Amino acid sequence: MSDPLPGRGVLYVICCGSPAARDVGELVAMAQRERWEVCVVVTPDGRKFVDVPAIVVQTGFPVRTSYKNPGDPDVLPPPDAIIVAPATVNTINKWAAGIADTLALGLLVEGQGKGLPIVAVPFTNAAMAAHPAFRESLARLRRWGVSVLFGDDVMPLHAPGTGDKHLDRFPWRKALDALGARLAARNHRR
Numbered sequence: 001m002s003d004p005l006p007g008r009g010v011l012y013v014i015c016c017g018s019p020a021a022r023d024v025g026e027l028v029a030m031a032q033r034e035r036w037e038v039c040v041v042v043t044p045d046g047r048k049f050v051d052v053p054a055i056v057v058q059t060g061f062p063v064r065t066s067y068k069n070p071g072d073p074d075v076l077p078p079p080d081a082i083i084v085a086p087a088t089v090n091t092i093n094k095w096a097a098g099i100a101d102t103l104a105l106g107l108l109v110e111g112q113g114k115g116l117p118i119v120a121v122p123f124t125n126a127a128m129a130a131h132p133a134f135r136e137s138l139a140r141l142r143r144w145g146v147s148v149l150f151g152d153d154v155m156p157l158h159a160p161g162t163g164d165k166h167l168d169r170f171p172w173r174k175a176l177d178a179l180g181a182r183l184a185a186r187n188h189r190r
Contacts, residue, residue, distance in 0.1 A: 007035045008034060009037070010077045011079065011082070011179075012040075012081070012111075013028060013031070013040045013041070014042070016042075016091045017045025017049065019164050020086035021050050024050055024055065026172045028058050039076045040055050040064075042065050042104065045088075046104070065102075079116060081119075083120075084118070084119070085120070086121060089128045095108045096137035097137075117147070118145075118146045119175050120141060120147070121149045123155075125160040127159075138150055
């Protein structure tokens with residue numbers, strides 16, 4: 001019997017070093033229910049927060065942090081879309097500058113160059129978010145076609161040192177909905 005609902009494709013979820021990354025399994029589960037094949041990539045600091053063994057079981061793929069060695073085969077299928085959540089100030093600023101010094105950033109820079117639909121959901125405090133470079137980086141990524149979910153309508157900023165108190169409000173669902181809207185708009189233009 002053939003599968004009546006084909007898969008959506010391969011979704012890379014990129015997690016940065018933020019307490020919100022602890023709950024990335026929620027996004028993985030939501031995406032899998034929508035028929036995405038999900039692979040998780042974490043920044044070196046993101047790895048401190050993610051339950052890697054649990055995500056491996058949930059996705060069936062290794063959780064990647066580092067570039068592979070030359071000549072080694074790829075262990076993940078190529079992405080059709082990317083969600084970077086939670087995204088840190090560091091990752092947003094480096095990405096907007098075209099810096100690819102981690103696997104996560106390399107995938108974002110390359111994915112953008114390939115025209116993949118990308119959704120970014122920063123999680124930071126009000127003091128860090130006020131830095132002009134961060135605000136410029138967000139604007140630059142938006143101008144380049146990245147869907148950036150940031151602001152009080154997405155998730156209000158919090159005071160420094162209080163991020164853990166706001167993790168239950170992280171907008172995992174909004175990230176996936178924004179990706180769906182990007183894909184629908186792209187398909188409508190075709």
